[in-house]
Amino acid sequence: MLIIKIGGSIQKDEKDFNLIIQKIEKYLENTDKAIIVTSALKGVTNQLLYATENREKAVEIVSDVYDKHIKLLSKIAEGPSFEFAFREISKLADELFKIAWSIRVLDEVTPRVKDYILSFGERMSTLVLNAVLNSSRINSEAYPEPPIITDENFGDAKVIEKLSLQESSKILEKKSKVIIVPGFIGKTQTNKYTTLGRGGSDYTATILGKLLDIKEVRLITEVPGIMTADPRNFPNATTIKRLSLEEAIELSQMGAKRLHPRTFEPLLNSNVNVIIEGLYDPGYTIVRGDCDNDKGIKGIAVLDNLKLVTAESTDIVGKIGSAARVMNEAKNSGVNIISISQPASETTIQLIVNSQDSEKLSERLMTLPEIESVTTEDVEAVNVVGCGLKYKEIFKEVMKEISNYEILSISRGLNNVSATFIVKKEEGDKLAKDLHEVVLKWTN
Template sequence: MRIFKFGGASVKDAEGVRNLIQVLQETGTEKTFLVVSAMGKMTNALEAAVDAYFEDKDAVTPAMEAVESFHLDILRDLFPSEGHPVYREVRRLFEEVRGFLAWNKSPKYGFVYDQVVGYGELLSTTIIGQYLSEEGIENTLLDIRRYIKTDANYRDVRVDWTQTQKEIAALSGSSKLFITQGFLGSDENNFTTTLGREGSDYTAAIIAFCLNAESVTIWKDVPGVLNADPRYFEKTRLLNRISYREAIELAFYGASVIHPKTLQPLQRKEIPLYVKSFLNPSNPGTQVGKGINLDPKIPCFILKKDQVLMKLSSLDFSFIVEENISEIFKLLHDYKMKVDLIQNSAISFSVCFDNRFGQLPGLLQHLKGKYRVKHHEGVSLYTVRHFDSKAIASLLNGRDVLLEQRGKETVQLVIKT
């Protein structure tokens, strides 16, 4: 079985859906498993509806109407006859999510988020599955929530690998074309859970691991894995081949082309990963595999924007030792901060992290009772793998460096923006 993952950019409109068909026609459809994300920016749009639910109930209806209008526009382009059954299916999904928002009693943001935002993937796969059928490509639409089982730590779940493997293994041996949702799972009570932003790559890896897949291909709007994000860096270059280890390092430091959790399941079973352009499917793209040297071996740049840099020192100038560091990390965990860099001296501890769930005020209040706290919000964290002096100089360019950390192959710079 081959696993193909198509992200939101690849199916952002009707033309993108048609292009997906062309990719399948070129690559074939036998023994293929499609994992599809929400269309375009619909995850963001549904997040806005969740925020409105908690902050301004009057804004929920227009937020949901915008999401519905977006999908209906795509439907009208792909299925000119509004009598087509897909319209009924799409409206049923919108009725479900509106029904949930009407009867839900849970005050927990994470729970509501997962129940609502997951409809982006359910809508996209419903539309694409029907369009594949319309174009004569036989397919089976699966609800991935039946197969990927997780705990109930909403928005940041752990996969129950034993149960998930049992469920997905039932699909092995089939020559069908399957289509399913990325990003989603379900807990033991069958409530929807999500695997984290950009989690559709991880979904593809989970399925590949459980089916002992031949390969995984992530179809992107770039030629493959580049040495930098072209949105922020000029003159980027394609990495033709990289090892699992190198790809894991790049993902760990924040390279957006591959989800950080994606690579380890593939590495364990040595399943090749390809990152290719859905605009030029015949091009080779990037191959990720075992024992492959970085080709070409050039500096790789990673940028994480809107980070928080925090420096702690003890109020009595005593040493920051294991007990303090353990306590600090527990608080970072409790407030769901994603730590990207740490540095400590005898009397201070610095940490750069992503305030992904907006809980910084609570964390600062907690820490100020015991430590002297200085922090900078909105900083940028630059990481350069295989750096050289020219690569570092290109980043500095008169900027204010707040923190620098160097290793043998990697340098990290926290820069004030």
């Protein structure tokens, strides 16, 4: 068996779907059954999200979403396949129109309702993809309800693996050779729709691979695998041929290719191999195994729109629990701490947070009696990933490259296969380009 994830960015027109059909036909030559995890059509999730934020326009936006699906369907499907998908999508659209009307009248959206609205993108796309496959004489069946059971943490739900195994096992009972399921979304035990976070379709695919003991997961996207850097900013970026599990986890946590941060977690203690490949280009990246004496440096990822929040005071020196109280204020403010550091002198505590969170965090920290001052500064995090960083001679070369920069903070990642350098915003781009040259020298 095989799991294939089809990304939303490659579901926009007839050409895309013709290439998708060719890919699937190729894979079906060597497998008895395939589970396809699909994202929403290109742009649909953003449209639905926009509807929740601009509620006075919600009905118009939902109408556009419906029209987009029907217009595309009319171009890529025919006969009974078109008719069935048209009916089912129209039923979902009626349901979505009612919700859009409600939020426009109430002018309010709870996290639960927001996830409910976002779920329609993936549920509709399963029907579109099923119609085009059936029209191409591929024996497929849509399973629009999510096979993943989660908790009720709407917006970033956590998978309940035992219950998800029970639910996803029903897929295997289907007689069709291809079963299409929605990515990105889940359901609670009380049948409320949830979302797994942006990029969640990748995570859906790998968690299903683990739960159903399927050895190969293919993530089909618009780029030929994971690149050494973002090709939009680094024209000389190349495709990474192989990543260890540790490297893949670090890159996904740092936002490479907009992968879901938990995409590769299911691979821990499993035999699942993940292949990330392009629809338009032949390149691919294989993710499997550990470092195995690999001395390569694989890629960089840059996190921008960050603030360095520095809390200073001589009153926190030697006082047990000072850092814990600072962290507790961040928790109570709903602020995610990206990085934290404190010198041995204990006179300062430095936190890296998203820029939009810095002001409310600073205000909360100033309420602590032991804190004398709080300052903020625009920064960027430049992350280098590679098993080679475990080796002294290679890490020294990276450190030599950063010697001309004012490094505000350095940290190491999982099993020392990554290093993060915090620099002032104006230095981030140049440091990233310099370090990318080191990556190109050592990548393999």
